[in-house]
Structures are given as C-alpha cells and as structure tokens.
Amino acid sequence: MxxxxxxxxxxxxxxxxxxxxxxxxxxxxxxxxxxxxxxxxxxxxxxxxxxxxxxxxxxxxxxxxxxxxxxxxxxxxxxxxxxxxxxxxxxxxxxxxxxxxxxxxxxxxxxxxTAIKRLENALRDSDERYRAMVEWSLESINILRNGVFIYLNPRAIQLYGATTAQDLLGQPARDRIHPEDRPMAEMRLHQLTRLQVNAPIAEMKFLKVDGSVIYVQAQATWIDYEGAPAIHVAWRDISEHKRSEVVQRESEIRMQVADEVLHLAFHDVLTQLPNRRVLIDRVNQTRIASKRTGCYAALMLLDLDNFKSLNDAHGHAAGDLLLIEVAQRLLACVRETDTVVRFGGDEFVVLLGVLSQDMSESAEQASVVAAKIADVLKQPYELTVSAESQGARPITHFCSASIGVALFLRDDASLDDILKWADAAMYHAKKAGKNQIQFHKPAA
The missing domain is CATH 3.30.450.20 (PAS domain)
Structure with missing residues (x-):
C-alpha cells in the first residue's frame, strides 16, 4: 500500500x-x-x-x-x-x-x-515517604478498595468540604461523582481493574458533601496499599492548576493536529468524501476480495452534465453547493460497504464490491444501482447562494450525470485499466446525449 x-x-x-x-x-x-x-x-x-x-x-x-x-x-x-x-x-x-x-x-x-513514571515509582519506594508526600501534597489524593474510600489526604478532605476523613471513609466513591460523569468513571474503572490500563487525566465533576459541584482533573492508577491491591486517585481543582491545564491543552492540540492530518490525507475538503488515495486502496482491497470469493465488482465513473453552466451563471460558490449535494445523494444510493469518491472537478467514482459470481447477474446489479443514481441526480437542486451585494439568492438547477460502468474480476486488470474502461464508457454516455449509462464491453 x-x-x-x-x-x-x-x-x-x-x-x-x-x-x-x-x-x-x-x-x-x-x-x-x-x-x-x-x-x-x-x-x-x-x-x-x-x-x-x-x-x-x-x-x-x-x-x-x-x-x-x-x-x-x-x-x-x-x-x-x-x-x-x-x-x-x-x-x-x-x-x-x-x-x-x-x-x-x-x-x-x-x-x-519516563519522568512521570519515575515520580510514581519514587512514591512507591518507601511507604513512609509516600505517606508524607501524600499528606502534604497540594493535590487531592484518595485511595479506594472495592469502590469505597479507605484513605483521603487533607487536601481531598478540604475540597470535598468534609470536616474529617471519618466523614468519607467507608463510603462509596461513586456517591462523590456527578451523575452525568458516572458512566465515564465506571468505564475508566473497568479499564483499570480488568486491563490494568492506567486511567489518564480527564475532566469531570465531583460532588462535595453538601451536594455542590466541583470541576476537577482526575487520574488513577493501580497500586499496592498496605499489602493489598487498591486504586490511587489524584485530582485537582482545575482553577488552581493553570499550568497543568496548559500542558494538557498542548497535548490535546497535538492530538487534534494528528487527527486533522489523518482526515485531510484521505478526504476531499469540500465534499468530505474519500479522495483518490482512498480509491486506490479500496480498489486493491476489492480485487483481493474478488480473488477470494470469485465475485465480480463494479467501478462507475460519473461526470456531471450542465455543471459548467451553473458555474458560469452563478459562480463557483453555487458549483460548490451542487457538488456537496451530489455527494450526499450518491451516499444515499449505495450500501455502507460501497465507496463513493470525489475523483476531481465534477467527476465522482462509485465502487461496488462483492456482486455476483455470474457476470450477467453482476451487470444487472450494477445497472440497477446506476439507474437509481441517474434518477436521483437528475432531480432539481434547490441551492441558496450568498452574495455580498445581493444577499442570499435561491437557485433551482437541473443537473444529470453521464455514467460509465466497468465490471472487473479478481486481479485480472490493473486499476489504471479499470479506470480507462469506465472513462471510455462514460465518454460514450456523453456522446449518446448525456444522462446516459454505458457499460464497458470487454473485447471478445
């Protein structure tokens, strides 16, 4: 790949x-x-x-x-x-x-x-030193076993609004979590206890003993406490730890950048459809599946009729709105396992995988989908174009599609060949008067 x-x-x-x-x-x-x-x-x-x-x-x-x-x-x-x-x-x-x-x-x-883990391990080196650090920590620290409090440091007692630790010891920790955040807390507890996966920093709402809400950042890890397994929960009032908030925000920004890079690499910015890079991968996967199942697949190349006239009359903003609407209509016409790709300009590709093992039946199945697409795309488009001088203007536009269809089996043909077949069939559809469907006819 x-x-x-x-x-x-x-x-x-x-x-x-x-x-x-x-x-x-x-x-x-x-x-x-x-x-x-x-x-x-x-x-x-x-x-x-x-x-x-x-x-x-x-x-x-x-x-x-x-x-x-x-x-x-x-x-x-x-x-x-x-x-x-x-x-x-x-x-x-x-x-x-x-x-x-x-x-x-x-x-x-x-x-x-490593730096964070070394600090955690240093806390475990000595129970006496651990207790001293926890007792004087500005972070609130709870230790839970079987879902109930068995230890709270002074900072936690203060932020919970309790008088002494006895007000909370033996009580379910769940009672101190806001009802909206209990499902998330339970999922994190499951990951911690069953998968031994640390619960990373997360924002949530805790309840003080008087019922008032406090917004916190909390994280948890599995520890050995007094000779038995327990859960160490460290949490802080967000307003008092701006530095930690900035560090967390930088981490989130890095992950957001990574997500955006992934999305942009595989999708068309305008229509949000997969792009050519995805098409290459999906066709290769389909050819592999076809080799395994013996089923035909079909690639359709669509070229919009009357698209240029819309751009010329109303500008590229109107053309962009039409392309977005076409993308949505195409997605509604195919199965979730099929692929719709913006190929470029006013051209789209629809990839249908796993049809029939019989070529005639496969052609009939592809014909049904192509006819459905042709019918849906020729319905009128109600577009609203915004212009600085004229404000929002409603436009009704009629646009059809010329569709070329190429069937393929296993890896008998390359992607370039399949695209050439579909392109040639689409050209014949255009030449036949537009709003037509033409199939590639293999050489005898």
Missing part, C-alpha cells in the same frame, strides 16, 4: 509524531520514522504482528489486549510500556474507521512518560 500511505506518513513525520498503524489482524501496516528511535523495539516492518515488535517491552500483553479492545469496541485506550533500560512509554490507541461504523484498524501514538 505504499502509494496510499507515503504522503500521510510524511505528514506525520514532519509533525514529529511517533505512530504505528495496524490492521484488524493486529499486523503493522505502516509507521513513522520516529519509531526507529525507540530503544529495544524488535525491527519494525510492514506485515509483522504488533506483539512481535513490542515483545521486549514490559506491558506488551496489555498493549495487545487494549488494541484488541479498541478494534472490537472502537473506544480509545491508553497503555503504559517499559523497556529493559527503564524508560517508560505511553501508547495512545485510537480506532481508524471507514465511514461512520466500520473499524478498519488502529493507530498507536507513542510518547515518552
């Missing part, structure tokens, strides 16, 4: 983001150059199982479990790893989706959290 991923990996490298991508089978599909600078990783290459690459790092099994959970439930997760030299890494795992619901794989970004 080099042609699909080169630009994306380059963008992530330029942003100095350490990232790996895995497919649904947890095999490496691509990675940034920064991955090579992480010590003790087994040589990373495309196709290797994720577990093999991270085998030398403590926490490899937890990473595999967390990635599997992300692939199954599409919920982001964090895992902490340690290499033999003692350095710590935080792995942030996010799903990579196709459309709104289909998860194709996961992206793992890595950051060095």
């Amino acid at each position: 080099p042609s699909l991923n080169t630009d994306l990996i380059q963008l992530l490298d330029d942003a100095e983001i350490t990232a790996l991508f895995v497919d649904r089978h947890m095999r490496i599909t691509r990675f940034t150059a920064q991955v090579a600078h992480i010590p003790n990783l087994i040589w990373c290459e495309v196709g290797r199982p994720l577990a093999h690459v991270f085998a030398n790092l403590q926490g490899c099994d937890q990473l595999s479990m967390a990635v599997q959970s992300v692939l199954e439930y599409s919920a982001a997760a964090n895992v902490t790893l340690q290499n033999p030299s003692g350095a710590w890494l935080e792995a942030r795992i996010r799903p990579v989706r196709r459309g709104q619901t289909v998860t194709e794989g996961a992206v793992i970004t890595l950051s060095d959290v």
